Amino acid sequence: MRLHIITLAVFCCAFAESRKIRGISSSYKRFYKEKRSFLCIDGSKMIPFEQVNDDYCDCEDGSDEPGTSACPRGRFYCTNLGFRPHYIPSSRVNDGICDCCDASDEYNSHARCQNTCWNLGQQERAYVEGQMRTLDEGLQLKQQLIEEGVLLWREKQAQLRDLQQVAEDLQIKLEEHRRRKHEADRLKEQTLKALEAGDSSLRRQNSTVSGIFQLLDSNKDGSITVDEVQAKVTLIHDEERVLSEDEAVALLGGGRQMDLAEFQHTLWDILTRGDSVKIKDAHDAAGGLVGEDPHLQAADRAAEWEATNLRKVEEAYETVNAEISDLQKMLAIDYGPDWEFLFLNSQCYKLKVYEKWGMWAGTPKDQYSQMVYENGEPCWQGGSRSTTVALTCGTETALRSAKEPSKCQYMMDFQTPVACQPVLKQRGIHSEL
Numbered sequence: 001m002r003l004h005i006i007t008l009a010v011f012c013c014a015f016a017e018s019r020k021i022r023g024i025s026s027s028y029k030r031f032y033k034e035k036r037s038f039l040c041i042d043g044s045k046m047i048p049f050e051q052v053n054d055d056y057c058d059c060e061d062g063s064d065e066p067g068t069s070a071c072p073r074g075r076f077y078c079t080n081l082g083f084r085p086h087y088i089p090s091s092r093v094n095d096g097i098c099d100c101c102d103a104s105d106e107y108n109s110h111a112r113c114q115n116t117c118w119n120l121g122q123q124e125r126a127y128v129e130g131q132m133r134t135l136d137e138g139l140q141l142k143q144q145l146i147e148e149g150v151l152l153w154r155e156k157q158a159q160l161r162d163l164q165q166v167a168e169d170l171q172i173k174l175e176e177h178r179r180r181k182h183e184a185d186r187l188k189e190q191t192l193k194a195l196e197a198g199d200s201s202l203r204r205q206n207s208t209v210s211g212i213f214q215l216l217d218s219n220k221d222g223s224i225t226v227d228e229v230q231a232k233v234t235l236i237h238d239e240e241r242v243l244s245e246d247e248a249v250a251l252l253g254g255g256r257q258m259d260l261a262e263f264q265h266t267l268w269d270i271l272t273r274g275d276s277v278k279i280k281d282a283h284d285a286a287g288g289l290v291g292e293d294p295h296l297q298a299a300d301r302a303a304e305w306e307a308t309n310l311r312k313v314e315e316a317y318e319t320v321n322a323e324i325s326d327l328q329k330m331l332a333i334d335y336g337p338d339w340e341f342l343f344l345n346s347q348c349y350k351l352k353v354y355e356k357w358g359m360w361a362g363t364p365k366d367q368y369s370q371m372v373y374e375n376g377e378p379c380w381q382g383g384s385r386s387t388t389v390a391l392t393c394g395t396e397t398a399l400r401s402a403k404e405p406s407k408c409q410y411m412m413d414f415q416t417p418v419a420c421q422p423v424l425k426q427r428g429i430h431s432e433l
Contacts, residue, residue: 021053022067022107023076023093025085031063038064062090067107069093076105083117083124138393138420142340145418149339153331160327163320170317177313181306188299209268212279213260223257224267233271234280243277251277334360336368340418347397361388366421371414379408387412391419 021032031041038049040059047058053067062071074090078100088099094109101120103113216224216232229248235241243251252258253266270277335342362369369391376385387410392400394415401413 022104023053023090024066025077025079028066028077032066040064065090067093069095076100078102078104080117082121084121134395135393135420137395138417139422141395141417142420145343146338146340149335149342152342153335153339156327156331160324160331163324163327167317167320167324170313170320174310174313174317177306177310181303181310184299184303184306188296188303191296191299209264210260212268212271213263215279216263223259224252224263225257226252229267232280233277236276236278239280336418341368343418344397344416358386369419376408383408386410389414391416393417393420 021029024032028041032038032052035049037046038052039046040061041063042059042061044060045058047064051058052064055065055068055070057071057074058064059071060073062074065071065074066076068074069091071090075087076090076093077085077087079085080101083101088105092099093105094107096106096109096111098111098113099105101117102115103111106113213224214220216228218228218231226245226248229251230243230245233243233248233251235243249256251267251270253262258266271279330345333345335345358372358374360367360370361372371389371391372386373389374384374386376387379385385408389412392413392415395417397416398414399412400415403411405411
């Protein structure tokens with residue numbers, strides 16, 4: 001009796017092994033429980049269970065042949081214990097090439113496959129552990145950058161407030177200097193008008209006689225000659241004609257020269273009457289004489305002083321406003337929820353591009369995972385060039401790769417600690433490893 005029981009147990013085990021359904025995952029085993037019939041997973045056909053894995057395709061979805069290459073649409077599941085499980089096309093089953101690291105796809109071929117899943121799993125676990133270490137270090141560096149970004153943001157805000165206060169103070173100074181310059185110009189104008197109107201006959205007499213004499217005395221020898229009169233004096237009604245020698249002698253009282261005393265009682269009277277002769281370029285001459293007045297000189301120096309101070313304040317005001325504008329533009333940029341990208345504002349990485357900043361273009365869950373630069377140079381027979389920069393977690397900030405997946409559309413991989421996200425760490429290592 002005991003011998004029959006043992007024989008029956010061996011027979012049952014052998015039968016169960018002979019009906020082992022290959023190429024299915026644990027989640028699909030419920031469809032392959034041995035029974036009299038098998039329903040194709042897509043529900044299209046019912047077949048006898050003996051036709052499962054009989055190397056003949058009965059179901060359109062290939063579900064009756066998961067462990068053979070009979071169905072063109074079939075899939076074979078590699079369990080790959082110790083590594084990552086995955087599917088391969090059923091056409092690769094028993095083709096002499098090892099596609100599953102556990103060699104389960106070559107169960108009935110002459111290929112000498114070795115189970116490499118454990119080694120591959122070790123390599124992947126080491127890689128994932130390295131990524132976790134990188135992530136930990138990257139998150140630490142990111143926290144430092146966030147703290148630095150917050151401090152820098154506050155510093156720039158304080159700098160902006162200080163500059164705005166300086167601008168307000170300069171605005172007050174500017175208005176005051178403009179008022180003072182206006183007063184200085186008005187005083188200068190009043191002084192000039194007073195001199196030109198001859199408010200002081202004595203000043204006009206002494207200063208103007210001497211000034212005209214010095215103007216005519218070209219060689220500054222203390223006397224006026226015939227040649228000097230011909231060079232400086234002209235007829236009122238014929239300014240282009242040069243005086244003759246006789247006319248010049250007549251103006252000099254009949255002599256060839258005269259000193260200041262003689263000039264005051266002869267030629268000066270003729271010039272002041274203004275009915276026959278005048279000094280060439282009389283306006284400039286009068287201006288020169290008037291300019292010798294000490295009151296006018298003082299008013300002119302005051303006006304120039306105020307003009308110089310006004311220019312300095314205007315330049316300072318323009319410089320401060322330019323700095324305010326630059327700071328406002330800088331602070332208007334989105335640097336991330338914690339200002340973690342602010343440190344990139346002052347950094348330079350060698351990459352020649354012509355596109356302009358467009359927007360953050362990541363997923364709703366991670367908006368800051370992609371940057372878009374657009375409106376670049378026109379592309380030949382196309383639109384403007386654009387670049388999408390994918391930010392990946394790393395312990396260094398560096399440009400890792402650049403590609404052109406489509407015409408004038410570029411993709412770049414930019415590694416930086418601020419791209420590290422704590423959510424990545426929660427995924428951990430795959431449970432089946």
